[in-house]
Amino acid sequence: MNALVDKISKLLMPFAKFMNTNKYITTIRDTFVLYMPFIMVGSFASLFSSLLCSDTIGLAAIDIFSWLTLLQPAFNALNFATISCMSLIIVAILGGLLGKKNGMKSYTAAGIAFCCYISLIPQEVQATIDEASAIVSNTLSASSFNAQGLFLAIFVAIISVELFSFLMKFEKIKIKMPKEVPEGISSSFNAIIPAAIVLFLMAIIGGMFKSGTGYYINEWFYNVLQAPFHSITETPLGLIIIVFMTQILWWFGIHGGMVMSSVTEGLMIAGLAANIEAVNSGAVATHWFTKAFNVTFLAAGGSGIVISLLVCLILFSKRDEYKQISKACLIPALFSISEPAMFGLPIILDSILLIPFVLAPIVTGLFGYAVHYFGLLACSTVDQPFGLPIFIRPFVGYQSLNVIWICLMVFVIAFLIYLPFVLISNKLYEKEKKGE
Template sequence: MKKFSSKISNWLTPVAMKFSNQRHLCAIRDGFVVLMPLVIVSSFFILINNVILDSNNGILRNIVDLSRYQAIGNQVYNGTLGFLSILIAFTVAYKLSESYGEDGLISGVISVAVLVTMFPSTLEIVPIGADKPVEVMGAISQNETSATGLLFAIISALVGTEIFLRLQKNNKFKISLPDTVPLAVSKSFSALIPAFITLTLFGVIVFIIESLFGFGLQDLVVKLIQKPLSAVFQGMIGINIVMLFQNLLWSLGIHGTFVLGPITEPTLLVAIQENINAFNVGLDIPNIVTKPFIDSFAMLGGGGCTIGLIIAILIASKREEDKGIAKLSIAPGLFNINEPLMFGLPVILNPILAIPLILVPLINLNIAYIATRLGLISKTVVMVPWTTPPILSAYLSTAGDWRAAVLAALLIGISIIVYLPFVMATNIVSAHTELEDENTEI
């Protein structure tokens, strides 16, 4: 078993490492890391607005009307998740440019300009009291600036930055100024012609696409890339494949969530944004699989649903050192941080524990998916921080559905049951290993 695990590790680890170190994927991943504080801040305000202050679903709705204070959270949302695509365009371009050893600040500014250049030039709105929509010039919708437009923003940042940097490296497009000119001014002028060509290029592309198809470049990206990718994630087969690969990487000591983040994060954030938008206006919630759905039901205690493993070790393990590590892992595990357990036990490269580490999240994911599809629990409509403790995260992410909390508790119970026989198996293996060591010493 150990030889088989070693062979898989030797084959898959270099592939995963090469994938995770790919320049553009690293830029996306690092761009999200920069914005993580804003996402968490926004999540708290969305949580407060929907679970506490909402006049229809808030837990205080029968006691006092606090709905007018939702305006505070709405303002914070406008500057965080409501502006996320603009921010990610800057951070991704910044990180990508840095990876080439170039000035990230200029590239980030150009990337935002490229993104806004490709936004629709007119916006249809229906004025209060009017029957027909009217076209407004110079207005930008949150469909473009919020998490809904993430994929388009990332693509525009990557493509725009690559074009800009290549033009900037060409000496033909550089404007040379005397040495007496301040360095900041010189850098700005050296970017003038590359920026002009880059923005003109994207402006022409948008014009051609709108002329040929009657819709913008963003709509084209949504139709060709975002919708198919979303369909994969919303289907049971697709999300199971993603989770299988993610936890397989975890079993090999590779941070699966971190490696696949550049692909999964934008799609799952778009899904929860669509759910939030529908929930706020009273429409049917469109998506089952979102980032808080995965966090609340498939990653209880962290990757591999290791909260169940901690409890199983405390119940059945005969190794005092394992119990000691499990006890130390309880506190971080309650906030879905499982590195102390993964590397301390260790769980990684452990051929026995690798099996439940891969299976448990898949079991929990499918149970939660089926329960949601059958209407036994509500769909996730609140973006809660991934560090929210298990059970509570399920309750909050579904806007206070107690059934979701009960399901999360049941899933922890299932996790314990699945992990128990494998923990018992480690007792047997450890006993044999200790016996062999004693015989060797004799």
């Protein structure tokens, strides 16, 4: 077993180190973490718009609360600003964070990334004819602001900021100002030519791409890269791969959720945003892989559904230390905090618990997929803040009482998977006591 652990560790450690230290991956991860509060606000704005302000299905349908319809435009505007415009905000945040890591002023890098992105997305031409003249103006296509533009936003932010950082190293292309000029103004003039090169280059590339292919770059990115990648991850096989990598990293003492978040967070945010827009337009939400799915079927009671293991140990373990540690870890697990159990029992590098720790969330995840596939639970349209207790957090995400018994099923399934291995641990413990 030790030899196998060593071999797997040699394979995983470079991957984990790369995911935790790579400048671009960590910046993408930090960007989605920073944007999460906006997603929560936007999803709740959509929820309030329907539950409170709708005069057909909401509280406003009651005469005494009819005044709530006056608030609907405000909630809709908030939802548009946070959900429908997420790509615009993501590109700026990502550009700013990456620029800061490159030793640049974050707001300059954010502005470069933002302007480059705007120059690449569709711009609808509108003509207004009055008595004097025809006025032609460009209006941005709102369909390019939402989650469909996330992949392009990420690539544009990285490429534009890195190119700008590279050009800023050449002193000969900087406009030098006298020493008497304040530093802020001097820095702005220094950046004029590098910024112009990056912006013109991006705009020219976007125009040439459109002329050559007939598609805007964001449309190509979504159809060729983002949509297929999202479709693959929203399959049983994709789910198994994500969960397996997360759990196996955890078992080796590496925060699997954090390592994989640069992949999963973007997918969950994009899925949630697409669901919200679908519901707001009168369609049906179809993306099941969201944060609500994660906290309900993959990490309920902690990563690996660890709360089921704790209950199993309390009821059936013959090791007093396991019982006492499990009781101490139970309260954090009620809030889906698994670190005390990971390092306290410990689950990490425990050869007996490896199989159920990996297997339990895979099985419960597939159960969650089946629940959505057969229509027992509608796809989530609301994000939830971390720290809510089990049952309450999934209920907020799905707004359905069905999620309560579904959560109970998840805990039972995980419990039954852990139980045989706890009994095996008991037999090994008895042999140790007998000195066998």
